[in-house]
Amino acid sequence: MNDHLLQQLFLEARTHNGWLAEPIDDATLRHLYEALRLGPTAANSVPARLVFVKSPEAKERLRPCLMPGNVDKTMSAPVTAIIAYDTRFHEKMPKLFPARPTMGEAFAAMPPEQRDFMLLQNASLQAGYLILAARALGLDCGPMAGFDREKVDATFFADLPWKSILLVNLGHGDPAKLFPRNPRLDFEEACRIE
Numbered sequence: 029m030n031d032h033l034l035q036q037l038f039l040e041a042r043t044h045n046g047w048l049a050e051p052i053d054d055a056t057l058r059h060l061y062e063a064l065r066l067g068p069t070a071a072n073s074v075p076a077r078l079v080f081v082k083s084p085e086a087k088e089r090l091r092p093c094l095m096p097g098n099v100d101k102t103m104s105a106p107v108t109a110i111i112a113y114d115t116r117f118h119e120k121m122p123k124l125f126p127a128r129p130t131m132g133e134a135f136a137a138m139p140p141e142q143r144d145f146m147l148l149q150n151a152s153l154q155a156g157y158l159i160l161a162a163r164a165l166g167l168d169c170g171p172m173a174g175f176d177r178e179k180v181d182a183t184f185f186a187d188l189p190w191k192s193i194l195l196v197n198l199g200h201g202d203p204a205k206l207f208p209r210n211p212r213l214d215f216e217e218a219c220r221i222e
Contacts (some may be wrong), residue, residue: 036163046101046205056167067157077190079112093180107199108196114188115191117135121135155193168201170196
């Protein structure tokens with residue numbers, strides 16, 4: 029990985045709370061998805077489903093689902109991605125894993141707690157891919173969990189078997205509204221080599 033890309037994806041990238049008034053076009057959102065969908069998931073299950081909340085009307089539907097501290101930054105973001113997982117993801121497995129046509133049936137037969145954990149793991153991986161792909165495309169991100177999942181699901185997924193896990197605000201961050209970077213753990217505090 030070249031140093032410029034490492035800087036862009038990790039070292040200089042920040043979590044943004046304030047946004048410049050620069051829109052994101054639909055082509056960029058499509059490009060973002062085309063990149064993130066190729067990240068690895070268990071058995072190529074790719075269970076994440078996304079709603080890009082962009083229109084003023086959709087933003088207003090999202091507003092009552094947000095915790096008070098997340099309202100302003102979300103309403104001012106050009107786009108908010110709702111990341112969810114599809115509880116019926118296994119129905120897509122014949123397309124996603126054609127070498128094992130019965131893979132979907134195996135997933136459907138899993139105990140619900142095990143299947144839900146697998147879905148959460150893999151959709152969370154895809155959320156990370158979304159953040160990295162967005163940064164690679166020159167966008168800034170503001171991921172957050174401060175929202176009412178039941179309200180989001182009822183508002184945006186009433187007719188779908190999707191369950192929300194994360195919101196990610198997308199746009200061009202306002203550097204004037206950044207907080208100082210918080211510390212991270214050193215290698216010795218977080219890692220072991222055995």
